[in-house]
Amino acid sequence: MQRIWLAAFTALLTLIGAPLRATTLEQAMADPDWIGPPVERPYWSVDGRSVHYWLKRAGSPVRDLHRVGLADGSDVVVDPAAMATSDGADAVPDRSGSRAAFVRNGDVFIRELASGRLTQVTRSPQVESSPQFSADGRALHYRSGDDWFVYDIAAAVSTPAAELRLQKDPQAKQPDALEAQQLRYFATLRQLKADREARRQHVETFTNGDPTRAPLPFYLGDAVQVQGSSLSPDGRWLLVVTSPKGYDAGKQGKLQRFVTESGYEEQEDERTRVGRNDPAPQSLLLLDLRGHSQRALAMDTLPGIHDDPLKAVREENARHAAQQGSASDAAAAPASTRAATRTGTRVKAKAEPAEPSQRAVRIVSRGDDGGGGGIVWSEDGSQLAIQIRAIDNKDRWIVSVDLAKATLRSEHRLTDPAWINWNFNDFGWARDNRTLWYLSEESGYSQLYTRPIGGQARALTHGTFEVSSPLLSPDGRWFYLRANVEAPYSYDLYRVALDGGPLERITRFKAINDFALSPDGKRLAVSHSSAYVPAQLAVVEIADGAVRELTDTRSAPFKAIDWIQPQIVAVPSSHTKAPIYAKLYRPRDFDATRKHPIVLFVHGAGYLQNVHLGYPSYFREQMFHNLLAEEGFVVLDMDYRASEGYGRDWRTAIYRNMGHPELEDLIDGVHWLEQHAAGDPDRVGLYGGSYGGFMTLMALFRAPEVFKAGAALRPVTDWVQYNHEYTSNILNTPQIDPLAYARSSPLEFAEGLKGSLLIAHGMIDDNVLFEDSVRLYQKLIELHKDDFELAGYPLERHGFVHADSWLDEYKRVHRLLRTRLQ
Known part of the structure; x- marks a missing residue:
């Protein structure tokens, strides 16, 4: 029915021959399919010869995958048969540039660039993610839930990188007094125990030294739960983020549904209200997969970790509560000052001096790293950086890890008396495996910085504008980023050299939504829009700025209206x-x-x-x-x-x-x-x-x-x-x-x-x-x-x-x- 209406509307416009000057309230609030869908999630094929994007079907919640061939400009919907040979988004190349890995429909694939051969690594009901090649290029790592796997490319075999057990190590049990007495009395019991320990050590030695066997388990204890993990590219280290098991997040209310398919009222859990309980604090464990050992990464050396940034706030509220006097006096006070006792825990009349204590922290979430995101390894696996945030959100630290000593070193501290921005937390490693890059608002605006491990920070961008989404080029020479340099309301793509230099403008759309860099680093797939044009896709040549528009998904009725330009x-x-x-x-x-x-x-x-x-x-x-x-x-x-x-x-x-x-x-x-x-x-x-x-x-x-x-x-x-x-x-x-x-x-x-x-x-x-x-x-x-x-x-x-x-x-x-x- 909707398509018939659109066709009739288009025909009427053709007869009239003039643009409409307004729309009705009914049309403005109608299903937005009448406007035309925006282009979503563009990405490059592994060989760089085509660009993919998703597009919503009219009258359906289903999204189709489109592939645009750059040689002939063909735009085709990828059908189920063609999907089996298509590339997925966010392909990850190996260090040699000879192959790339990606996830499609929850499974992991490897594409050989020279031959185009596609190898399916997994085919399971579980959702796999986070593919990364090993530093030597012989294996592919990927994650399924909280578990990491290593796929031997030559042998075509997957094995767990580590087995994590949330229980106490049975071998770590200390004998009680009676057991110690028994062992002291009876030599046969002592010999039986020694034999068991010899067999255990033999199995452990052969398991660690035999790559064909599954690894021995790590026992993390029964008091924690895993919130995330990250495997080093060299396959030696596994960083595990944990939080206390059974942590009480606070009381949840019940959301009532009155209009239901069943005909009966139904309920669902609501979220926890502010202040009912802080988010669960997180801790870090570093697992040595070769030496089969584990050590906690202490955070007590982070600068400012023992500060109390809310001390002045507590004191102000305490003074106010004291001035208000008794609860009956407070009830008679003006409405705008009565809330000191109405929100739950009563504020004490006198501020108590806070003893120095370590503030609780969480690992900054960073997309696909699971609950414990904010973890970045250098390409060769020799360096690890972690982004840590105080739960009160007044501090953000970027730390490097001394893997041999299992200690943290603060590389950058961003502190804010109000709160750390939940945006602008991108960070990573340059290709030299020694230089960190990161975004920071320390100047008052989000800017891009680099810092060699233990060295001095250097600002690559400067100004009263914000930069975001930094992306390092395949050759490691350039950062591409989105910024509103021209005006606060105008966003384009720019680039700056890793070694510093001027900020170069790449596009002039003035409204960039998203972008993806081609595998060879020579072109950009750009999602852009304007006031009455939903996101569309274009390819931009970096060398000369030439633009090739690939889509216009607007409907004829929508384009025909002469909208008022804001x-x-x-x-x-x-x-x-x-x-x-x-x-x-x-x-x-x-x-x-x-x-x-x-x-x-x-x-x-x-x-x-x-x-x-x-x-x-x-x-x-x-x-x-x-x-x-x-x-x-x-x-x-x-x-x-x-x-x-x-x-x-x-x-x-x-x-x-x-x-x-x-x-x-x-x-x-x-x-x-x-x-x-x-x-x-x-x-x-x-x-x-x-x-x-x-x-x-x-x-x-x-x-x-x-x-x-x-x-x-x-x-x-x-x-x-x-x-x-x-x-x-x-x-x-x-x-x-x-x-x-x-x-x-x-x-x-x-x-x-x-x-x-x-x-x-x-x-x-x-x-x-x-x-x-x-x-x-x-x-x-x-x-x-x-x-x-x-x-x-x-x-x-x-x-x-x-x-x-x-x-x-x-x-x-x-x-x-x-x-x-x-």
């Missing part, structure tokens, strides 16, 4: 030197002599960038902004403080104070619209989802004189209810820092509501829980507020997926804005 503006800030970048949508027939109603859109996530030149993740909202502009609104979409793309200070402006700097920025936006876009300050509304919903509430509750109406979609209403990983970075925990939670809770300011409020929320949202909106709804009832509404969506989680729900939600948003502001 104008990027720099709104002066009344609180910072830097401007607040924003997207402005104005009516085509904009008349500066009359006042226009104002709508602010507030993006979600907090740390997210929506003011850029690429295709937005909020593409439905962008179409909605077109509709509002056609109806006479001026719409402003701001990258308020906390947003991504503007450096460390912009990101951390909200530390212990969520909802306040951002509101100042939104109010600056309203004033700017009044002065420069004929905005009417008496008709101002706003809307947003998730963090944007939170900010909608803070605006309506704390600045009701400015904002007259707002739609808070899936909003956080009290950060005490949100998850630990995100919230504790910004507000610490409710037990340590109740003041920060009181300052940042919309519930604490709900009394201020004077305008119109729509709350919309998915009822099975497992990110921001539906409970958040229900609690606020009850609060507004008790406050005797008049103009508020709650819309629940029984089959939606945090990100809506059903077109019916999208349409219903935005019909309500649209009706609110038109009724209250026009």
